[in-house]
Amino acid sequence: MEHKLNIESSVTHQNDLIKLEASPFEILMKFGVSEEDVVADIGCGRGNFTIPLGKIINRNKIYALDNSEKMLDEVDKRATFSELNNIITIKTDHNNLKLESSSITFAIACNVIHEVEDKQAFLDEINRMLKDNGKLALLNHSIQCEEHQIKAKDLISIEVIKELLAMTGFKVQEVFNFDGTSYGILATKI
Template sequence: MSERRFDPVKMARLDSPERRKALPPEKILSLLEIKENDTVLDMGAGTGYFSFPAAKLTSGTVYALDVEPQMLEVLKQRIDEQHLKNIDLIEGAIENIPLDNDQVNQIIASFVLHEVELLSKGLQEIWRVLKSGGRCLCLEWEKKPMEQGPPLEHRIHSDDMKKAFEDSGFQIVHFTFPTESHYIIVAQK
């Protein structure tokens, strides 16, 4: 496992009540304006924090991508318990997304782009799998010292992330700070 990747041992943090209060998934997903038949890709899906609410917003497929088989096992159990039929699990990395070109309408990149070894490669892959007019929601840690989150040297400053999206051809359609520690960028292809 790369030192940049999330440790599955800490997966309980992904669904904590504190996280849900500070970053309510339904409210955040509303920024993507997911439509009834949209196909959605949740990158670094983890325990399904965004996959489950996204699956309730569309009858289309929600691809839950994670590089960690252990995370996908937990997610599979939760999908089975909730009897959801429109979430497909995919094992893979953001740097090489195992989907066809122009396949998804919406992408959720929640706390994962700082883990990508080469951000430009990750953004190229997002561009490749996203349909024309599709959107990517990027939720990340701001690059400033704080107790929670990844090491400071792994974080990407919000200005740098915006520039990286723009340099990859995206148009920034929404930018906000839902907390003093986090930022959200919605970028459109």
């Protein structure tokens, strides 16, 4: 699973950061991330959620997981620039997220699941890492997005995600609509 987003494009990179830096805090608060959480940002990309998580949670660790060394290097640079020392970057494999079982209380996957071939195995792996009653926040595009290279074939409906979550041991707690372009689903491990 290689990223569809081109990290080499510095113009897209800068626009992406400017556009997203204002909203991750609000999104994370809606999802109910707390200072007490131990979080895995799965498919962290450049760290658009990892860095805000590092600012919200200063007592626990944030695991930035990605299969791209370039993306993880970018997260490390941004964490250093932001003087955050609670972010740990981990290079992952397809359905091996490389964290211990029951080691986190909160997982977030932003615009990742459409890139995963075996979605059920991916959600099973997240379930394995979460403690009992741990939370999973999924954020996905609901419309095509040229800037993020999301095509109609990449879109996954809320209903499909809910079915996958139910099959992998999650209970949907809440569904959010973010500006009509993305939706979020908050689920709890049961």
